[in-house]
Amino acid sequence: MQHLYLIVFLLCTLQMSAQINGTKTFIPDKSINVTKTELSIELDGVLDEDIWRNTVPCTGFSQYFPSDTIPALGETEVHLAYDDENLYVGIVCHTAGNKFVIESLRRDYSFFGFDNISVAFDTYQDKTNAMLFGINPAGVRREALISEGGRVHSGFDPSWDNKWDGDAKMLDDKWTAEMKIPFSTLRFKKGASKWSMIIYRFDTQHNEISNWLPITRNRIIMDLSYSGEVIWEEPLQNSKGNVSLIPYVANAVSRDYEDIDQSKLQNQFRVGGDAKISLGAGLNLDLTINPDFSQVEVDRQVTNLDRFELSFPERRQFFLENADLFGGFGATRSNPFFSRRIGIALDTATEINVQNTIYYGARLSGKINNRLRVGLLNMQTAAQVENDLPSFNYTVLAAEQNISEKSNIAFIGVNKQTFEADKFSGTFFEYNRNIGVEYRLVSNNNNWRGHVTYHLVDSPEKVANKNTHHFQLIYDVRKWRLEWMHNMIGAGYNPEVGFVPRRDIFILSPEIKHNIYPETGSISRHSIGADMTYFYKLGQDDNEYFQDFGLVETSSSVFWDLSFQNTGMLRLEFNYNDISLINDFDPTRVQEDDIFLAAGTSYNFYGLNLSYSSDRRKKFSYRLNPFYGTFYNGSRYGLNGFVRYRYQPFGSVSLQYSYNHIELATPFKTADLWLVGPRIDITLTKKVFFTTFLQYNNQSDNLNINARFQWRFQPVSDFFIVYTDNYITDPISQFDSRNRALVLKFTYWLNL
Numbered sequence: 001m002q003h004l005y006l007i008v009f010l011l012c013t014l015q016m017s018a019q020i021n022g023t024k025t026f027i028p029d030k031s032i033n034v035t036k037t038e039l040s041i042e043l044d045g046v047l048d049e050d051i052w053r054n055t056v057p058c059t060g061f062s063q064y065f066p067s068d069t070i071p072a073l074g075e076t077e078v079h080l081a082y083d084d085e086n087l088y089v090g091i092v093c094h095t096a097g098n099k100f101v102i103e104s105l106r107r108d109y110s111f112f113g114f115d116n117i118s119v120a121f122d123t124y125q126d127k128t129n130a131m132l133f134g135i136n137p138a139g140v141r142r143e144a145l146i147s148e149g150g151r152v153h154s155g156f157d158p159s160w161d162n163k164w165d166g167d168a169k170m171l172d173d174k175w176t177a178e179m180k181i182p183f184s185t186l187r188f189k190k191g192a193s194k195w196s197m198i199i200y201r202f203d204t205q206h207n208e209i210s211n212w213l214p215i216t217r218n219r220i221i222m223d224l225s226y227s228g229e230v231i232w233e234e235p236l237q238n239s240k241g242n243v244s245l246i247p248y249v250a251n252a253v254s255r256d257y258e259d260i261d262q263s264k265l266q267n268q269f270r271v272g273g274d275a276k277i278s279l280g281a282g283l284n285l286d287l288t289i290n291p292d293f294s295q296v297e298v299d300r301q302v303t304n305l306d307r308f309e310l311s312f313p314e315r316r317q318f319f320l321e322n323a324d325l326f327g328g329f330g331a332t333r334s335n336p337f338f339s340r341r342i343g344i345a346l347d348t349a350t351e352i353n354v355q356n357t358i359y360y361g362a363r364l365s366g367k368i369n370n371r372l373r374v375g376l377l378n379m380q381t382a383a384q385v386e387n388d389l390p391s392f393n394y395t396v397l398a399a400e401q402n403i404s405e406k407s408n409i410a411f412i413g414v415n416k417q418t419f420e421a422d423k424f425s426g427t428f429f430e431y432n433r434n435i436g437v438e439y440r441l442v443s444n445n446n447n448w449r450g451h452v453t454y455h456l457v458d459s460p461e462k463v464a465n466k467n468t469h470h471f472q473l474i475y476d477v478r479k480w481r482l483e484w485m486h487n488m489i490g491a492g493y494n495p496e497v498g499f500v501p502r503r504d505i506f507i508l509s510p511e512i513k514h515n516i517y518p519e520t521g522s523i524s525r526h527s528i529g530a531d532m533t534y535f536y537k538l539g540q541d542d543n544e545y546f547q548d549f550g551l552v553e554t555s556s557s558v559f560w561d562l563s564f565q566n567t568g569m570l571r572l573e574f575n576y577n578d579i580s581l582i583n584d585f586d587p588t589r590v591q592e593d594d595i596f597l598a599a600g601t602s603y604n605f606y607g608l609n610l611s612y613s614s615d616r617r618k619k620f621s622y623r624l625n626p627f628y629g630t631f632y633n634g635s636r637y638g639l640n641g642f643v644r645y646r647y648q649p650f651g652s653v654s655l656q657y658s659y660n661h662i663e664l665a666t667p668f669k670t671a672d673l674w675l676v677g678p679r680i681d682i683t684l685t686k687k688v689f690f691t692t693f694l695q696y697n698n699q700s701d702n703l704n705i706n707a708r709f710q711w712r713f714q715p716v717s718d719f720f721i722v723y724t725d726n727y728i729t730d731p732i733s734q735f736d737s738r739n740r741a742l743v744l745k746f747t748y749w750l751n752l
Contacts, residue, residue, distance in 0.1 A: 030213055030228035032058050032197075034080045037088075045139060045169035045177050047079070047090045055079045055090070058199060058212055058228070065209040066524035066565045067517075068217045072210035074203040078119065080230065084237070087186070089119055089166075089179035091135070096205040098172050100137040101617050102649040105683035107712070108142045108158050109134075113567055113616025115175070115204050120146055120222065122196035123188035124282070124370050127224045127406050129324070130198070131186060132156075137175040138649055139168035140686055147324030149406065149442060150198075150222035151449065159313075160320045163244070163716045163749055184242055184751065187282055187366055191235045196227040204617045207566065217525065218478050218515060225406070225446050238278075243752040246716070247273035250292050254741035273747075274318060282367030283374075288318050289360050293343075294743040295720040298706040301695045303658050303675045307585055308501035314339050322365035325375040325398050329412045329436060329453065330498070331470045333507065334489050336434045336455050337414050338499035342379050342394050357382035359391075371402040380419075388426035391419040394497060406442035411435075412455075416497050432496040433458040441473075449474050457493055465490030465504070465540050481529075483511040491541035504541040506549075509533040527561040543582055545600035554578040571611040578604040579632075587632055588662050588671035589699055595667055597632060605630035611641075619646045634664035640675075651682040674698045687712045696729065703727040703735070716749040 037051045057077040063070050079090035093115075103109040109116065111134070118134035130146040143162055148155035162185045168177035188195070200211040200221050215226040250270045256262050272290030279285055293316045304310060314323065319339040330336050343358040358381050365375035377396040383389060397413045414434040421430055436455030441448065450473035457466040472485040491504035513529030535553035537546040546552060557575035564570070580602040586595065597603070607629030614621045623641040630636070640658035647653075656677040663670050675697050682690040688711050695704040709721040722745070726738040 030058070030060070031231055032056070032080055032228065033231045034082055034233060036233045037081045037083055041081075041088055041178065041180070043165055043167050043178050043180050045167040047092065047176055047178065051081050051088075052079050052090045055081055057090075057092075061199075061201070061210040061212055062214040063208050063210050064200070064215060064217060064221055066207070066563075068215065072203075073206040073208055074201075074210065076117070076199070076201055076210065078117075078199055078212070082183075082232070085182060085184075087179075087181045087183060089133070089177075089181070091117055091168075091177040091179075092174060093117060093137075093176070093201060093203065094174045095203050096173070098170060099205060100170060100175060101204040102136055102138050102140070103646065104651050104681060105138060105140055105649050105686045106651075106681065106689050107140060107686075108144075109136060109140055111202060113202070113204070113621075115202060116142075117177070117199065117201040118142075118222075119179070120150075120198045120224075121186065121230070122198075122224050122227055123186060123192065124367055125194065125196045126370060126402065127196070127227070128400075128402075128408075129322075129373075130196075130222075130224055132222070133164060133166075133179060133181060135166045135168055135177045135179060137168050137170045137177075138686070139166065139177065141166050145321065145323070146222055146224065148328060150220060150224045151442070151446070153220065155324065156222060157320055157323060159315045159317070161317055161716055163751070165715060183236070184244075184278070187278075187284060188236060189282055189367070189370070190238050190280075193232055193235050195230040195232075196224065197230045198222065198224060198227045207617070216478050217517070218476060218481065219446065223446070242278035244276040245273065245750045245752065246275070246747060247271075247750075248292060248745060248747040250294060250743060250745040252294065252741055252743045254739065256739045257737045258739070279364070279366075282369075283364060284321070284366050286318060286321065286363040286365075287361070288358070291316075291318055291343075291358050291361065292745065293355060294722055295708065295710070295718070295745055297691075297708070298693060298695075298704065298724070300656075300677070301675060301697045301700075301702075301704070303660055303673050303697070303699055304589065305587055305660065305662075307581075307583075309499075310501075311338065311499050312340065316343075318361060318363070322363075322373075322375055325365055325373060325400065326377060326396050326412070329398075329410065329438060330455060330468070331453070331472070331485075331487055333501060334455070334468045334470060334487060334493070335499040336412055336436050336495045337396055337398075337497055341497045341499075343381055356384055373400045374398070383420075383424065384426075388424050389428055390421050390424045390426075393417045393419060396497075405444050408440050410438045410440060412438075414495060414497050429460050429496075431459060432494070434495040434498065447475060447477055449476070455493070455495070457495055459494070459496075461492065461494065463492035463494075463541075465538070466492035466494070468493045468500075478517075479515050481511075481513040481515070483509075485509045485511075488538075491538065504538045504543070506536040506538060507533065508536070522565050523562055524565050525561075525563040527563075528559070529561075530556070530558045532556045537582065546580070546582060552580040552582065566615045567617060568615050569611075569613045571609070573609040573611075574606070575609070575629075576604070576606045578602070587664065588668070588673065590671050590673070591668060595669075603632045605632060607631075607636070619648065620644070621646075631662060632664060634662065634668070636660060636662045638673075650684065651680070654679045654681075672698075698729060701728055701730040702738070703729050714749070718745075718747050720745040720747075 039051045057079045061072040061076045063072045075094040077092040081088045100115045103114045116136040120130040120132035122130040132144040134142040144158040145160045164181045166179040213226045252268045275287040277285040296315050299312045361379040363377045375398040379394045383391045395415045400408045400410045402408045416432040438453040440451040453470040468489045470487045475482040487507040511531045516526040533555045537552045539548045559573040562570040583599050584596045609627045611625040613623045622643045625641045626639045628637040638660040642656045644654035658675040660673040677695045680692045692707045705725040707723040711719045722743040725740045727735045
């Protein structure tokens, strides 16, 4: 019956797609002809070369925020030129004065609230993926990958890093910039005569976000559907320098004070590196040997009041390019591939993620043609002796085939395989495999999107229902957003390389939101809506309390969002929960082992939340989020948010905080849960950065210190010094050290 259920939904969705895709297609009404040049360009941010005087720029920008119905107040001009090796971008951003707002001199700045401009290239014109390059008035750069058509916020990945250059110049009533982007950095088809391009800008003095093509505010500013055309004077050829080597040398001095066998400092010298090799026009081969991720920013800790596992974003460079091709399957609660399962283990003492050695990795990904994208990933990790687990090999195969302008069918296969399993006695299975197929819908007019999925696990584990099905359909227009979602996760659906926090569940979730856009006043948009989620236990996992299909949890909320003209935001939310516990649970996670809410008991409780974020253009900004309500058989109130002071342009001092006061019925003790995270960011120049990040979490009795110095002495070539320390903070231990490490790392990017 489950398979029949899937087929019915798939046929209905395909039929709906056929009807929807027959509607009027959005056709770009802007294009730019790009002239090939033999002239040299001095990359100083000043557009004084003859080539800029001879090009016709992109102009006529439209305002997106605070209104989406008028031309931009600050005019923008974007010029393009190219030669055999590089794409050049010349930019002129007119504004009301010279009081520019700059976050810092650190690369990969934030977009919202600061003066900057971004240019993104959809080189295959598939309206699905793009490479974005941005710059601000201080000449600080950022780059990112756009996936899923730019239609969801998760489709923006700023962790991607690559080799290109740029500079800027601040003047009295404008700022100018120049970019030099090697074609070897971009992925495109040989002989291409056209690309698609989006451009968007934040102008703090006019307090506006503008973009090249008009786009309504119910869409995300990076939506690739609203792109113009780049028309090349001559068809593009393959660029030189399509092989890059990125070796590293690192030395770490560390000690685990909780390991009684480790009585002195341990010294570890590591050598390894990556290689990027272009194979034809659209495929890229990434190789890594003995990778080291010690310079990656530490995870932000959270106060966990949930019953299930939490996920954290991927920041490791090797996994980022085309990451959506591998990780974009399934749903939030049933993702078949989660790259953080590879090479990261959980320190059972601190409950903090730590590195697990990866011997090697290879990833082939990219375009076969304009309609087919493929990916193949293989990685081998070391045995985890401390957890008595063997070495594992991970293989992932993924493919996407466009079947209309924006809709596609996708396939994924994942295999986790043990090596020398007989030498270890930990709990593991010899293999774990997952295969799945998805249909992803985006209508030509962008009003409808959604997907239907079916995934199946194969493993030696003797359990039934090793499958999952997910269906989602969204109707999104200027004033209304309607969503229907349901997700069935079988009791045996356990993809070990995926993220599935709960199983044996059927989830049903409708949502509605209405947008109002005032023509005058201090508020630029109201959004009023409701979200309901129902969890049904399938009763197929031998749980003694819930053996038949039945409702075990209801979560509902109503909300009112206000966006202000000054970029501030306010949210009011009331939520209600009705929960029957499937397992014993301590909501505070700090009680004695024998104190918990018993499985099979039921609770209903409510909460009221208020959240306000201030104008980020100001040097001092903050977010306040007070909350109050009942909580299981007691009550909960508290406050979380952040405060931040920006010392332009040399950095900032910030403090993230979270406080929860929880009172439950006897025998629970009152819990005061604190999470405090002061952070200091210093950017001495555009090449030298220093960050110190402290995190105190009394829920896990841990104080973490992470200090990182970075010197970018050449493009994408760095010297790092990273210091990490963890302390036990319970009263008995008196801040005894758990572990400590000092890492020196040198990386260099070499084009062959």
